Amino acid sequence: MEKKQFERPYIKKLQAGMPSKFGMKSRVEPLTHIEDNGVGDLIKEFGSPLFVISENTIRDTYKKALHAFSIRYPKVQFAWSYKTNYLDAVCRVFHQEGSWAEVVSGFEYDKALGNGVKGSQIIFNGPDKTDEDLKKAVENDSLIHIDHFDEMYSILALSEKSGKKPKVAIRVNMDTGVYPMWDRFGFNYENGDAWDAINRMMINEKLELVGLHSHIGTYMMSTNSYKVAAGKLADLAHGIEKKYGVHIKYIDIGGGFASKNTLKGAYYPGTDTTPSFGEYAEAISSGILNSELDPRNLPTLILETGRALIDDAGWLLGTVIANKRLSSGNRATIVDVGVNLMFTSFWYEHEIFPAAPVSEHLEETTLYGPLCMNIDVLREAIAFPLLKKGDHFVIRRVGAYNMTQWMQFITLRPNVVLLDTEGKPHVIRKKETMQNITEQEVLPGHLT
Amino acid sequence: MQIKKNIAVSETGFVFDPTSGESYSINSEGQEIMVLLKDGKTAEEISETMCAEYEIDKAGFEKYFYDFIGMLRQFQLIETED
Numbered sequence: 001m002e003k004k005q006f007e008r009p010y011i012k013k014l015q016a017g018m019p020s021k022f023g024m025k026s027r028v029e030p031l032t033h034i035e036d037n038g039v040g041d042l043i044k045e046f047g048s049p050l051f052v053i054s055e056n057t058i059r060d061t062y063k064k065a066l067h068a069f070s071i072r073y074p075k076v077q078f079a080w081s082y083k084t085n086y087l088d089a090v091c092r093v094f095h096q097e098g099s100w101a102e103v104v105s106g107f108e109y110d111k112a113l114g115n116g117v118k119g120s121q122i123i124f125n126g127p128d129k130t131d132e133d134l135k136k137a138v139e140n141d142s143l144i145h146i147d148h149f150d151e152m153y154s155i156l157a158l159s160e161k162s163g164k165k166p167k168v169a170i171r172v173n174m175d176t177g178v179y180p181m182w183d184r185f186g187f188n189y190e191n192g193d194a195w196d197a198i199n200r201m202m203i204n205e206k207l208e209l210v211g212l213h214s215h216i217g218t219y220m221m222s223t224n225s226y227k228v229a230a231g232k233l234a235d236l237a238h239g240i241e242k243k244y245g246v247h248i249k250y251i252d253i254g255g256g257f258a259s260k261n262t263l264k265g266a267y268y269p270g271t272d273t274t275p276s277f278g279e280y281a282e283a284i285s286s287g288i289l290n291s292e293l294d295p296r297n298l299p300t301l302i303l304e305t306g307r308a309l310i311d312d313a314g315w316l317l318g319t320v321i322a323n324k325r326l327s328s329g330n331r332a333t334i335v336d337v338g339v340n341l342m343f344t345s346f347w348y349e350h351e352i353f354p355a356a357p358v359s360e361h362l363e364e365t366t367l368y369g370p371l372c373m374n375i376d377v378l379r380e381a382i383a384f385p386l387l388k389k390g391d392h393f394v395i396r397r398v399g400a401y402n403m404t405q406w407m408q409f410i411t412l413r414p415n416v417v418l419l420d421t422e423g424k425p426h427v428i429r430k431k432e433t434m435q436n437i438t439e440q441e442v443l444p445g446h447l448t
Numbered sequence: 449m450q451i452k453k454n455i456a457v458s459e460t461g462f463v464f465d466p467t468s469g470e471s472y473s474i475n476s477e478g479q480e481i482m483v484l485l486k487d488g489k490t491a492e493e494i495s496e497t498m499c500a501e502y503e504i505d506k507a508g509f510e511k512y513f514y515d516f517i518g519m520l521r522q523f524q525l526i527e528t529e530d
Contacts (some may be wrong), residue, residue: 006502006509009478009516011463013523014471325515329522361475386475388512 008323008386010361027360028385031353031394035423039317039355039392042417047431048319048392049337051403051416055093057313059421062097065309068277072285075300079123081255082108084306084400085314089418089428091115094309102255102304106133113140123252123304125171125213127151127185134158138166145169145213145252147185152197152207159206169211169252170197174232176216176225185215189232198236202244209246212236215254215304219263223275223283229253230287237299238292252302253284259311261348261397277308307400314399316341317355320387321370331365333384337395338369338376341413343405344398345378352378355392358385371410403429408437449517450527451485465525472523477502481516 032039034052043050062078069076079102080094086108091101092115101112104126112122119140127147129137131154137144138158146152146168159166171186172194187193201207212233216225230253237248257280262270288301318337326332339345352367362383369376378395387393406413412432417425451457456464461479463472474482477498484494495509504512520526 003503004501006498006504007475007477008512009475009481011472011474011478011516011519011523014462014473323515325518325522329519359475361473 006388007359007361008388010363010386012361012363028353028358028362028383030355030357031396032355032357034315034394035419037419037423037425039394042425043317043319043392046415046417046425046427048317049341049414050317051341051398051414051429052315052317052425053087053090053399053416053418053428054313054315055418055420056423058090058093058310059097061309061312062094062099065277065303065305066098068281069285069301069303072281073288073301074298077250077300077302078309079121079252079302079304080309081304081306082111083404084255085310085403086111087403087416087428088115089426090310090403100302104128106130106136109133109137109142120167123302125215125304131158135162138162138164141167143167143169143211145171145211146197147171148187149197152201156204156206165206165208167210168201168207169209169213169250170194170201171213171215172233172236174214174216174229176222176228176232178217178220178222178225180217182215182217186213189236194236195239198240202240202246209240210248211250211252211299211302212248213252213254213302216256218256219258219307220256221258221273221275223279226253226280227283227287230284231291234288234291234293241293247297248299250300250302251288252304255304255306255308257305257308259307259397259400261311261344261350264347264349266349310399311397312399314397314402316395316398316402318393318395320389320391320393322389323387326366331363332368333365333387334368334370335378335393336370337378338371338411339378340369340371340376340407340409340411342369342378342395342398342402343407344400344402348397349379349382350398351396352382352384353394353396354385354387355394358387361386373410408432412437449485449491450488451482451520452525452527455482455486455525457482457486463525465523468524470523472525478516481513482520 079100082103100121101117102123103109103112119142122142124137124142125145155166172189173183173186174189187197201209214229216229233251240246258274260270260274318335321334321336324332365384367378415427415431416429418428419425454466461474495506498509499506
């Protein structure tokens with residue numbers, strides 16, 4: 001007789017209380033495959049943990065976003081936010097789709113060049129651009145977004161030396177009705193700093209002001225804030241045209257669109273509350289179209305959306321290391337994925353699925369990572385199936401920031417595979433080895 | 449190790465403790481173990497029965513078994529030995 005599958009024995013106290021008013025399913029469905037690749041097979045071939053990225057999902061999401069904006073505004077250009085995920089394979093998929101590059105450091109700038117992006121299609125943001133970085137950007141005709149007056153004067157000095165007229169935009173921060181207001185980057189709109197920067201630039205005539213940029217925050221749930229920001233930038237552009245007769249070529253509204261992940265402490269799940277691309281597009285395009293700008297000669301709208309374009313395309317596969325009970329009697333499950341790989345678990349309640357069919361029984365569990373550190377918690381309380389040591393699971397929506405903000409801490413970073421449009425897996429970042437780490441170290445003579 | 453005598457274990461996966469008035473849900477593995485415990489079986493006998501029925505070896509079963517006993521103790525469903 002064939003033996004039955006064993007599930008670890010389980011007992012749970014029944015507590016009478018308010019039924020869930022959301023009527024959400026109490027059962028966790030397994031996620032056994034990622035685009036026809038069995039989770040177990042992927043782990044067998046590439047190890048656990050394993051990041052998996054879907055090329056199809058990237059391309060589909062990009063097309064949806066582009067469509068949402070293109071039907072509402074005549075000139076739209078996306079620029080891939082390198083810091084969100086700068087694995088070359090990922091960047092190249094976005095560039096193939098038509099995205100420019102948006103970088104915030106010399107390192108990212110060089111990566112964009114290495115990915116074949118034309119200098120004139122690289123937007124250089126961020127507060128830390130060295131003179132060497134700026135020189136390179138000026139030579140390559142890149143779009144330099146000025147963050148502060150010190151930077152403006154560095155670029156002026158460089159332009160005098162090179163004899164070139166650098167193409168620049170200014171970053172503008174402003175009150176869009178959200179808290180906290182991001183005022184550490186760029187020049188303020190309300191207190192007149194932005195106009196001050198524009199006036200100095202226009203009178204000086206050594207820089208070519210081609211754009212206006214803002215980035216109002218991250219994981220922005222309010223589309224109206226974008227409408228306010230777009231309207232204020234459009235007013236500035238109109239003011240410049242009136243005062244100096246200079247046409248601003250683009251308005252860059254930055255990024256910050258929310259993905260469908262659920263923030264910690266959120267009342268509703270992200271899947272129910274996150275605005276669609278259409279809603280963001282409606283707000284931003286109407287902010288510009290309703291301004292005084294001449295509709296026959298509108299600036300290009302640039303978007304630096306990162307998170308919302310890549311989060312859905314990433315999964316993290318892992319394995320249960322152990323189960324234990326805490327002194328309170330509460331269940332704890334230890335898995336091989338920790339905050340070292342899942343930086344976003346500090347602010348999201350990630351959805352986690354078993355990789356094989358499970359019974360309907362769920363247990364309130366704390367999911368701990370493998371690090372010998374108390375803060376290594378993936379989920380503080382999750383109704384989780386009764387997984388055993390060696391069972392696999394899948395964390396959903398991990399494409400944004402985890403593969404750039406991950407840490408080499410205690411353990412080494414794992415393989416990252418890309419599933420191509422046919423679903424075939426390709427390693428796009430090899431797992432780290434001891435040599436990768438130690439080759440950067442130098443032993444002083446007396447310790448050899 | 450003995451389940452308290454007045455504890456009721458249903459075949460459909462529920463446990464009722466008349467002393468505290470508390471109810472519990474259990475999975476089929478838990479239910480079988482509780483029935484075997486009520487029948488006075490030893491840990492060794494329970495292990496043999498379960499390993500014959502399920503895809504699990506003795507060492508694997510033992511750790512889940514004692515973890516489960518820990519939960520029963522936590523819920524005060526086991527007789528205290530004095």
